[in-house]
Amino acid sequence: MFLIRCNAFTFAQSMSAYGYKIVQTLIVDIEPDEHVKRAMNEINAAAxxxxxxxxKAEAEKILHIKRAEGEAESKYLSGLGVARQRQAIVDGLRDTVLGFSVNVPGTTAKDVMDMVLVTQYFDTMKEIGAASKSSAVFIPHGPGAVRDVATQIHDGLLQASSQH
Known part of the structure; x- marks a missing residue:
């Protein structure tokens, strides 16, 4: 038996006085106490x-992951570009050495590399001087100093290769 409470007595009990026995009923609307409503709303809001x-945390996590993946891809592509640039420089230097050796008999690869290094030195000095807002760079600039720079670079490369 399903009972619906009405004030101090039950609906079923009140109807039994008239000979009715309520077995089942459809409840259409429940009106709980205001405190119960507020508590239920707070529970739903908290959930x-x-x-x-x-x-929100999951979305931020995805953003961080995507940002990190983008940075990794950018660094990879940047490294690939630097590697290709260095390979092009090496290929160009090799072609220069071979071409110069063929056209000027008796020159060695070291002579050609020293000449290329001096040319790059003067190109660098020219760019520093041409830039209007460049900082002053004081580098020994006599012909002997260029030879010293070439020797220092050569010795540094030899030391680096001997350590490996």
């Missing part, structure tokens, strides 16, 4: 806030 916080 939604938890879900929203989890979704």
């Amino acid at each position: 939604r806030m938890r879900v929203a916080a989890n979704e």
Whole structure:
């Protein structure tokens, strides 16, 4: 038997006085106490806030992951570009050495590399001087100093290769 309470007595009991026995009833509307309504609303709001916080955290996680993947791809492509640039420089230097050796008999690869290094030195000095807002760079600039720079670079490369 399903009972619906009405004030101090039950609906079923009140109807039994008239010979009715209520076995089942459809409840259409329940009107709980205002405190119960407020508590239920707070429970629902808290549950939604938890879900929203989890979704926000998940979205931030995805953003961080995508940003990191983008940076990794950018660094990879940048490294690939630097590697290709260095390979092009090496190929160009090799072609220069071979071409110069063929056209000027008796020159060695070291002579050609020293000449290329001096040319790059003067190109660098020219660019520094041409830039209107460049900082002053004081480098020994006599012909002997260029030879010293070439020797220092050569010795540094030899030391680096001997350590490996």
